[in-house]
Amino acid sequence: QKEVEQDPGPLSVPEGAIVSLNCTYSNSAFQYFMWYRQYSRKGPELLMYTYSSGNKEDGRFTAQVDKSSKYISLFIRDSQPSDSATYLCATNPVGAGSYQLTFGKGTKLSVIP
Amino acid sequence: ETGVTQSPTHLIKTRGQQVTLRCSSQSGHNTVSWYQQALGQGPQFIFQYYREEENGRGNFPPRFSGLQFPNYSSELNVNALELDDSALYLCASSPGQGLSGNTIYFGEGSWLTVV
Numbered sequence: 001q002k003e004v005e006q007d008p009g010p011l012s013v014p015e016g017a018i019v020s021l022n023c024t025y026s027n028s029a030f031q032y033f034m035w036y037r038q039y040s041r042k043g044p045e046l047l048m049y050t051y052s053s054g055n056k057e058d059g060r061f062t063a064q065v066d067k068s069s070k071y072i073s074l075f076i077r078d079s080q081p082s083d084s085a086t087y088l089c090a091t092n093p094v095g096a097g098s099y100q101l102t103f104g105k106g107t108k109l110s111v112i113p
Numbered sequence: 114e115t116g117v118t119q120s121p122t123h124l125i126k127t128r129g130q131q132v133t134l135r136c137s138s139q140s141g142h143n144t145v146s147w148y149q150q151a152l153g154q155g156p157q158f159i160f161q162y163y164r165e166e167e168n169g170r171g172n173f174p175p176r177f178s179g180l181q182f183p184n185y186s187s188e189l190n191v192n193a194l195e196l197d198d199s200a201l202y203l204c205a206s207s208p209g210q211g212l213s214g215n216t217i218y219f220g221e222g223s224w225l226t227v228v
Contacts, residue, residue, distance in 0.1 A: 006155075043203055043219040044156065088155050099217050100169050104155050
């Protein structure tokens with residue numbers, strides 16, 4: 001079993017829709033969870049960063065961690081064409097003393113005007 | 114803008130050659146990590162340098178090596194290039210040594226094509 005599983009999509013939604021992106025992870029010891037947005041042929045850009053369980057909101061974006069089911073989610077409200085990108089979830093298998101992240105494969109999102 | 118700059122942005126090499134990729138980290142960040150991202154995949158951790166010492170390595174062979182300089186800039190060297198080394202190579206810089214209270218910021222990457 002891979003440490004982080006993510007449905008690669010592609011996912012296509014109309015402008016204004018609520019988008020739900022999800023990942024599962026294998027180890028309940030993981031503590032840090034991140035969502036990155038990556039535009040085509042660019043480096044990943046940090047969107048959300050959460051520690052342990054719970055929700056975190058930033059504008060139209062909400063990150064959710066459910067440690068009991070080892071499930072992490074990113075919700076995008078009122079999606080815009082500029083949100084069209086690949087979204088990568090990541091966690092830290094090694095522990096807080098390292099920046100070694102394990103990423104999912106990424107979900108490619110297209111928001112249609 | 115993350116303040117992490119990488120060079121070159123694109124390059125083409127022949128199988129068996131050697132390549133050096135460079136990274137200038139964000140001001141005040143003393144940790145650099147390198148990732149390889151193949152097409153359609155998420156980034157994979159290669160290694161991490163903290164204060165000029167390698168202190169973490171992923172599942173990559175020894176022909177992948179690196180350096181970190183006193184100004185915290187960094188190099189990734191790959192010897193005996195193989196076709197499967199074709200990928201986007203990402204540099205990330207971070208303050209401190211770990212994730213507690215910190216996170217990592219990526220550069221735009223160097224696209225390497227091996228022919």
